[in-house]
Amino acid sequence: MKKINLIIFLALFTLTSCSSKLDSAKESLVGTWQVTEIFKSIPSTGIFEDDKSGNGMFEFTSTQCDYNFTFGTDTEMNSFEYEFQTSKENAGFIRVDRFDVVGEENYRVRFGDQTSDSYKEATEITLERTIITDSLTFEYTISLSKI
Numbered sequence: 001m002k003k004i005n006l007i008i009f010l011a012l013f014t015l016t017s018c019s020s021k022l023d024s025a026k027e028s029l030v031g032t033w034q035v036t037e038i039f040k041s042i043p044s045t046g047i048f049e050d051d052k053s054g055n056g057m058f059e060f061t062s063t064q065c066d067y068n069f070t071f072g073t074d075t076e077m078n079s080f081e082y083e084f085q086t087s088k089e090n091a092g093f094i095r096v097d098r099f100d101v102v103g104e105e106n107y108r109v110r111f112g113d114q115t116s117d118s119y120k121e122a123t124e125i126t127l128e129r130t131i132i133t134d135s136l137t138f139e140y141t142i143s144l145s146k147i
Contacts, residue, residue, distance in 0.1 A: 022086045025099050025119035026062065028111060029084065033058040033125065033144035035069045041139045058127070058144055065101060069142070080104035105129065122146070 035056035041048045049072065056069020056076075068077040082103030088095040099109040099119065108128040112118035123146045131138040 021097060021119065022084065025086065025109075025111065025122075026084045028119055028122040029060050029099075029101075029109065029125070030062055031060060032147045033060070034147050035142060036145050037143040038069065038071050039141040040071065042136055043139060044136060057147075058142075060101075065103065065105075078105065101127070 034054060035058065036052075036054045038051045038056075039048070040050070051071050053070075056067065058065065058067040058069075063081055063083075064079065065082050066079040068075070070076075080103045082101045082105075085100045085102055087098045087100070089098045097116075097119070099111070101107040101109060106129065110126040110128065111122040112124050125144050125146075127140075127142045127144065129140045129142075131140070
């Protein structure tokens with residue numbers, strides 16, 4: 001009887017102590033982030049701009065994103081609710097995890113060095129956003145460091 005109780009206890013402990021990738025990644029995302037670099041490109045024209053001044057902040061709660069940053073002479077700011085999602089995507093012969101902030105604005109989130117467990121307790125992330133207008137498509141890559 002003791003062995004059965006021990007096995008049940010260990011099984012329950014293992015199940016409750018392991019959190020999902022989505023939960024771990026969201027825990028890493030939540031917090032205040034300092035902008036370190038911003039890259040903007042217009043693929044159709046080949047125009048590329050970057051700003052390495054690191055002037056701005058992103059703050060993520062479990063459901064809200066607030067940001068304020070300067071790129072060149074333009075100040076960008078917004079506050080919106082989001083949903084954090086994970087999915088799998090093909091990367092050559094393997095499938096890898098993909099994390100996305102989906103809301104009024106959508107961002108792909110890349111954690112740290114993008115290794116298989118880099119989403120755990122991440123201190124660096126990259127946000128990628130594509131903006132499609134009537135005439136041009138803009139791609140932003142924003143590098144952030146956790147404060």
